[in-house]
Amino acid sequence: MTDPDLWQKWSAARVRAAHQAPYLAAALLSLHPVMVTGTRGELRRFPADTGWRVYVEVEELARQSVREVAFWLVHQVTHLLREHARRYPGGVVELLPEEQQAWNLATDAEINDDLTADISDLTSDIPPETAAPTRPGLPPDTTTPARHDLPPDVTTPALLGLPDGWTAEQYWQALREAAHRHEQPEHDHPPHPPTAPGDCGSGCDGLPRAWNRDDLPPALSPTAARLTALDTARRIRERLNAQDDVPAGWRRWAGQVLEPTVSWRRHLSARVRHGLAQAAGRADYTYRRPSRRAAALPGVVLPSLHRPLPSVTVLIDTSGSITETMLAQALAEVTGVLRAMGIARRLLTVITCDARAYRPQTLTRISDLRLDGGGGTDLRAGFAAALSTRPPPDLIIAITDGRTPWPHRPPRTRVIVALLDPAGQAPEWAQTVHVEGAS
Ligand SMILES: [Zn+2]
Incomplete structure (x- = not known):
C-alpha cells in the first residue's frame, strides 16, 4: 500500500480499537497487516490467519470507516486470542462446507456478544479526536455510523435466535441441531440459520485460504501468541481488580487462561x-x-x-x-x-x-x-x-x-x-x- 492516507487510516483504526478494548492493546499491536488488492468483497472482514497476519484489502480499507475497521480488528484479534482455529471441531473429523460456515457463525456469536457490550460501554467515553485521529491530508471520518451501530454483516447471538453468553462450541451445536431439524419438513422449526455473510479466514478455523501468505514469516509464533494471550489475560485481571468493567466473555476467558x-x-x-x-x-x-x-450382586x-x-x-x-x-x-x-x-x-x-x-x-x-x-x-x-x-x-x-x-x-x-x-x-x-x- 503506497497511499499514506490509507496507512493513517489503518493506524487510526488500530488506535481506536485499542481504546475500545484497552486490555487488547498489546494483542492488536501484534497483528501484522498484509496489504492485498483485487479480492474485494471476500476480505471485507479483514480476516487474519493463525500467524497473526491480518489481510487488508486496500479497497475495503478505503471504503470502510475507521470505526468499522476498528471493529473488525478487535473481532479478528479475538478469534486469535480465543484460539478458535485450535478449537475448530473439524480438527477431529472433516466437516462439510456449511458446517465450517456454521463454526464461523458460532465463533462470531461468541465474540460479538462481548464486542457489542464493549461498544455500547466504551465508545461514548472516547473523545472523537482520540477515537479517530486525523492528520493533515486525512479527511475526517464522515462515514462513521451512529454510536451504537455495529458494522453491517455482523453475527450476534440474537441474529441466530440464541441466548448471549454461550461458548462457540455451544452455538455450533445449536446451529447443527437447527440445520438438522430444517432437513425434516414434518417439524415446525425456527428460521433457518443465516448463511455466513463473510469469512473470518484461517484465524477462525485453521483452514487454508487463497489469500493467505504463508511465505511470509508469521507475526507471532505459537509461543509468542501464547505469551500475548497470558499478557492480555493479566491486563483483564488488573482491570477487574481496579473495578473497571470488562465484558463477561473476556472475564471468563481470562480466568481460563490464568487458571487452566x-x-x-x-x-x-x-x-x-x-x-x-x-x-x-x-x-x-x-x-x-x-x-x-x-454380596450386592447375587449370582455374579x-x-x-x-x-x-x-x-x-x-x-x-x-x-x-x-x-x-x-x-x-x-x-x-x-x-x-x-x-x-x-x-x-x-x-x-x-x-x-x-x-x-x-x-x-x-x-x-x-x-x-x-x-x-x-x-x-x-x-x-x-x-x-x-x-x-x-x-x-x-x-x-x-x-x-x-x-x-x-x-x-x-x-x-x-x-x-x-x-x-x-x-x-x-x-x-x-x-x-x-x-x-x-x-
Ligand atoms: Zn469472525
Missing part, C-alpha cells in the same frame, strides 16, 4: 490413574476369593484383587525456583487422585528434594507437609532415595520445574513427571504432564 485448572488437572489425573492401573496390573485379579461387592462373581494396591512415592522438587502455590496445587491434585483410587496413606510417601533428598514423609494431611529444601536441584538424589526402599514403590510421581539432572537410565519403577515450567526438561522414559500457569 481443568486441562492439566484432568490430564494429570488420567496419567496417575493409568500409571496406577498399570502398576496394579502386575497384581492378579483373581476369582479365587469373592469380592465383597459380590466379581474378581477381587489378589495382591496389595500399588505404593506411590511423590518426589517434590523444593529448589528455590519453584512457587509454593503451584507445588501445593499439583500435590493436592496428586493426593486427591490417589485417595480416589483407594491408595491408603501408608502406601503414599513424599520425599522433598533440592540438591539432596530429605527424610521421607508419610502424610495425614497436605498441610502437614514440610517443604524442606530451597537450594540447588538434583532430583537424582530424590530418585535414589525413593528407589532405596524395600520393596521400591510401584509408581513415582515427580513434581518439578524440570531444571535438574535426571537419572541416565530409566528406573524400573514407572515415573510420571508433573512439569511446572514449560521450558523445563523431562526425560523420555517418563510420562510427562505440563502443569500450566506455574511460572
